[in-house]
Amino acid sequence: FFFGCFFGMAQQDNVEYYKRLGVEKDATHKELRNAFAKKVMTVHPDKGGDEAEFAALHNAYEVLIDERKRRIYDRYGPDALGRTAEGLFSDTFRAGEFSGVDDDKTTKTTRELEALRKENDTLQRQMLILKPETENKYASSFESWLRNRDPIQNKVITSADIMKDIGVCESSYDKVNLPPLRSFIAEYTSTGQELPETVRQRQYDLPTELKWGQVLVHVLAAPITRLDHQLSRFYALHDTKMPAFPAPAGAEGVGVVLKVGPGVETLKERDLVLPGSPVLGTWRRLAVLKAEDLIPFPPTELSPTMVSTFYSFLTAYRLLEDFGSLRPGDTILQSGADSTVGMAVIQICKILKIKTINLVEDSDDFDDVSDTLHAMGANYVWKNTGSIVDRLKKARSGGLPRLGLDCIGSTTLSRICEAMFPEGTVVVYATTTNRVDRFPYIPLMFNGLSIRGFWLWQWLKDNAESVPEVVDKVLPLMEENKFDLEVQHWKQVDESFSAAIKERNSVLEFASVDEAMRVLSATESPENQD
Numbered sequence: 001f002f003f004g005c006f007f008g009m010a011q012q013d014n015v016e017y018y019k020r021l022g023v024e025k026d027a028t029h030k031e032l033r034n035a036f037a038k039k040v041m042t043v044h045p046d047k048g049g050d051e052a053e054f055a056a057l058h059n060a061y062e063v064l065i066d067e068r069k070r071r072i073y074d075r076y077g078p079d080a081l082g083r084t085a086e087g088l089f090s091d092t093f094r095a096g097e098f099s100g101v102d103d104d105k106t107t108k109t110t111r112e113l114e115a116l117r118k119e120n121d122t123l124q125r126q127m128l129i130l131k132p133e134t135e136n137k138y139a140s141s142f143e144s145w146l147r148n149r150d151p152i153q154n155k156v157i158t159s160a161d162i163m164k165d166i167g168v169c170e171s172s173y174d175k176v177n178l179p180p181l182r183s184f185i186a187e188y189t190s191t192g193q194e195l196p197e198t199v200r201q202r203q204y205d206l207p208t209e210l211k212w213g214q215v216l217v218h219v220l221a222a223p224i225t226r227l228d229h230q231l232s233r234f235y236a237l238h239d240t241k242m243p244a245f246p247a248p249a250g251a252e253g254v255g256v257v258l259k260v261g262p263g264v265e266t267l268k269e270r271d272l273v274l275p276g277s278p279v280l281g282t283w284r285r286l287a288v289l290k291a292e293d294l295i296p297f298p299p300t301e302l303s304p305t306m307v308s309t310f311y312s313f314l315t316a317y318r319l320l321e322d323f324g325s326l327r328p329g330d331t332i333l334q335s336g337a338d339s340t341v342g343m344a345v346i347q348i349c350k351i352l353k354i355k356t357i358n359l360v361e362d363s364d365d366f367d368d369v370s371d372t373l374h375a376m377g378a379n380y381v382w383k384n385t386g387s388i389v390d391r392l393k394k395a396r397s398g399g400l401p402r403l404g405l406d407c408i409g410s411t412t413l414s415r416i417c418e419a420m421f422p423e424g425t426v427v428v429y430a431t432t433t434n435r436v437d438r439f440p441y442i443p444l445m446f447n448g449l450s451i452r453g454f455w456l457w458q459w460l461k462d463n464a465e466s467v468p469e470v471v472d473k474v475l476p477l478m479e480e481n482k483f484d485l486e487v488q489h490w491k492q493v494d495e496s497f498s499a500a501i502k503e504r505n506s507v508l509e510f511a512s513v514d515e516a517m518r519v520l521s522a523t524e525s526p527e528n529q530d
Contacts, residue, residue: 014077017060025074029065036061067299068479075472085476086351092473094321098328098352168212173262176210178288179520184494186283186501187246191235195224195501198232199249199283201494207288210261215291217273218516220304222253222282223487224506225312226339226407226430231278233432240279240457248281250508254297254307255282256516264291270517272297274310276464278457285493285510286519295460295467302478305507309340309485313474314467315429315456316344320352323452324403324425328353333401333416335359335384335408338369340485340505341429343376345405347483350377357392357401359384359412372486384412388419400424409433414440423448429456 018025021035039057043049063069063081072080072088080088090098186201210216228251235242257271267273273294275282280293297307320326332349336342337358349356360369362383370381382391392400400421406413407430417426417440426449443449460467477483487507490500500506510516 014074017064017073017078020057020060021064027064032061032065067301068476071298071472072476075469085480085482089348089351089473089477093352094326168263170211173212176259176261178206178208178210178216178259180208181206181286181519183284183286184497185281185285186249186497187281188232188235188249189246191231192233195229195232196498198235199501200246201497206286210259210288212261212263213290213292214261214288215257215264215267215294216259216261216520217255217287217289217294218258218519219253219255219282219285219287219510220272220513220516221308221510222250222508223308223312223340224250224283224501224503224508225252226336226341226432227251227278228501230431240277243279247279248284248287250281250283251275251278252308252311253282253508254304254310255287255294256513258286258516258520260291267291267294267296270513272299272307272513276460283497283508295464298468298471298475300475300479302475304512305487305489305509306478306485308507309344309487310471310474310478311456312340312485313344313348313478313483314470315341315454316348317470317474318456318459319345319405319427319429319454320348320354320403323427323454326352326354326403329355329399330403331355331357331379331399331401332403332405333357333359333388333419334405335412335416336406336430337373337378337381338486338504339407340487341407342405343373343485344483346373346376346378351477351482355379355399357382357388357395359388359416376484384408388415392419403427405429407431411438414438417443417449417451420447420449423450425450425452427452427454429454 015025018027021027021032021039023031023035027035036057040054041047043054043057045051045054063073063078069081076088076092083091182203182205184201185204186199188198189200190198192198206216228249231249231251235247253275255273257267257269257273260267260269274297276293276295280289281287297310300307320332324330324332326332332345332354334342334345334356337346337356338360342358346356346358356378357380358373358378359382360366360373362385363369366383373381380395382388401419402421402424404416404420404424404426406416406426406428409428409431410433413426413428420426420443424447428451440449440451444451474483485505487505488500488503489509490496490506491509493500493508493510497508500508511519
């Protein structure tokens, strides 16, 4: 009971600032400014108000009008506003098990509170299921029965499910008209070869209207990732229906909503969005997409290029959070350390005081790559050749890796498995070879090794409601420049695309938010937008 009260108080604190201003939690900036101006007229000391009350009002306004502070307040409460981004991140990682690795002043309070929150959430869900009906009515009992049915064996079909599966009759709603628009697009034309042989670029005409559930999106920036190279060679993804050739290319990126079609309630104009599927095609300037295939991203002052790499940090976060049961001082071993995900892993591990052994391919610029990764916090950077076990013996790194991360396959996966701590875990989250030349039977049998798989897009599909929580943990670090990725920036994409897809860690930069929002107004004339 005591712990439940403590948690309830913490949750209540997260609405106190809104109550001071007299607004709801979803209040817009305009509503916050209007509410503050109205309150000031009565509580300002010059108007006869109390000085302490005015100070509290002003503090609440300053927090809520700042998008970053507002996210932290909403998620963690007022006490978290004075914490560093690194401190917040380590305090909440793995339910607080890393609390204090960044700041000696940190106490066990945050760790205990985070654990209590999760326990409380579980208890509340159980109470909701067991809660008796307050009104003994047929409708109320029927609703409860529907809510508590087995979700797999007895799925409840809603109107939204029906509209998603069979669509909405076009004569039952008014479509949203669009001006004539043309856009750059890159497409897969075949598979089985490396980029850029499998991709072509062209200009295409967009639809002239938005149908039910559609939005017009302007892509702001889109990275070229290992997944894109994987698709160019195999063009096959588990549990994903692949479009027929020619198919839009580009798996990751960030866009801004320019226009909202009928039936869309989850998005509005000027919202930032991330792709919810790897086959939407982000290597294009403009696209008409289904709102249900997009994931909202909170307003931020970060550059579109940095936001476009968010999935790299999300992947790194999930790999470290969900596998290996890591503790401060442990060691991880990863291949592809010079990829965007690899660099994100290094920087997160630096905050959490986890040592990293990083494998990169042998190349002419190995020394430059090694210097870059060491500057990010890497403990060891090795060429991906020879025996990893022998190098570990010579390095005396302080312990065998408890977690291995592989994005290559082939002999690399086998060599990582052979170097792992007994009962360690190796996670495969990407592949560039689509094969294993030598399966690691010995470490699997005698060392109790676990080999797991992680597919970001499946995680997004199964855990869409958890994305905002990870955003709230990772985004403050990105906004405070605690995270950085070594990427090549490519502007004037129409001319530079062919060169960009040949380089490592490239980002296609299409426009800023303001530039994108001017597209529709510029096309009110009969001329098309190129």
